[in-house]
Amino acid sequence: DVQMTQSPSSLSVSVGDRVAITCRASRNITNYVNWYQQRPGKAPNLLIFGASNLHSGVPSRFSGRGSGTDFTLTISSLQPLDFATYYCQQSYNTPRTFGQGTKLETK
Amino acid sequence: QVQLQESGPGLVKPSETLSLTCTVSGVSVSSYYWSWIRQTPGMGLEWIGFAHAIGTTELNPSLKSRVTISVDTSNNQFSLKLSSVTAADTAVYYCARDRGTMVRGVYFYEMDVWGQGTTVTVS
Numbered sequence: 001d002v003q004m005t006q007s008p009s010s011l012s013v014s015v016g017d018r019v020a021i022t023c024r025a026s027r028n029i030t031n032y033v034n035w036y037q038q039r040p041g042k043a044p045n046l047l048i049f050g051a052s053n054l055h056s057g058v059p060s061r062f063s064g065r066g067s068g069t070d071f072t073l074t075i076s077s078l079q080p081l082d083f084a085t086y087y088c089q090q091s092y093n094t095p096r097t098f099g100q101g102t103k104l105e106t107k
Numbered sequence: 108q109v110q111l112q113e114s115g116p117g118l119v120k121p122s123e124t125l126s127l128t129c130t131v132s133g134v135s136v137s138s139y140y141w142s143w144i145r146q147t148p149g150m151g152l153e154w155i156g157f158a159h160a161i162g163t164t165e166l167n168p169s170l171k172s173r174v175t176i177s178v179d180t181s182n183n184q185f186s187l188k189l190s191s192v193t194a195a196d197t198a199v200y201y202c203a204r205d206r207g208t209m210v211r212g213v214y215f216y217e218m219d220v221w222g223q224g225t226t227v228t229v230s
Contacts, residue, residue, distance in 0.1 A: 043221035050215035
């Protein structure tokens with residue numbers, strides 16, 4: 001299985017901050033990475049697919065980059081609704097695997 | 108608008124079979140792959156597997172011996188069966204659409220629509 005390791009596991013941030021979350025794959029997965037946002041008690045929502053493609057309806061302050069084994073999700077200016085947990089997920093092969101999550105908390 | 112809704116018992120006894128159904132609206136279930144994912148505080152998000160109406164399935168090897176995923180085109184639903192459950196199978200279970208999107212000649216695969224999730228307790 002491809003292991004997906006996110007860092008940090010939590011981050012204390014403020015509204016307006018630029019936030020970067022990283023995800024490292026245990027092997028080369030080219031750009032088959034998706035990013036999801038999950039608010040408490042809700043299902044995950046797709047933000048980015050194929051490492052850098054913004055899903056329909058997702059605000060442009062979210063962006064993704066990377067290839068091979070290292071990937072980054074960036075929020076350019078954090079908004080109140082963005083306090084949530086973020087997960088990366090590889091779709092290079094099966095079983096699909098997820099990172100352990102990065103929780104954004106209020107500083 | 109595509110919507111998914113999980114249904115099934117919230118409580119299952121150990122050694123019995125967990126059965127969940129996901130009802131799809133807004134799109135034909137024949138047109139996509141459909142996934143089940145579960146989430147626990149300890150294991151995080153765990154992909155269980157996906158299936159297509161044509162009969163293709165891929166299952167997580169960690170659960171493969173106990174899992175069946177099937178697609179019911181007549182009712183526009185798909186289902187999950189997990190046998191011989193233990194307390195470790197207590198989780199929130201989600202269904203999701205597994206979509207393929209072509210970008211510049213390359214197909215990517217992502218879970219773009221999710222159900223709200225249903226909590227299943229094994230006890």
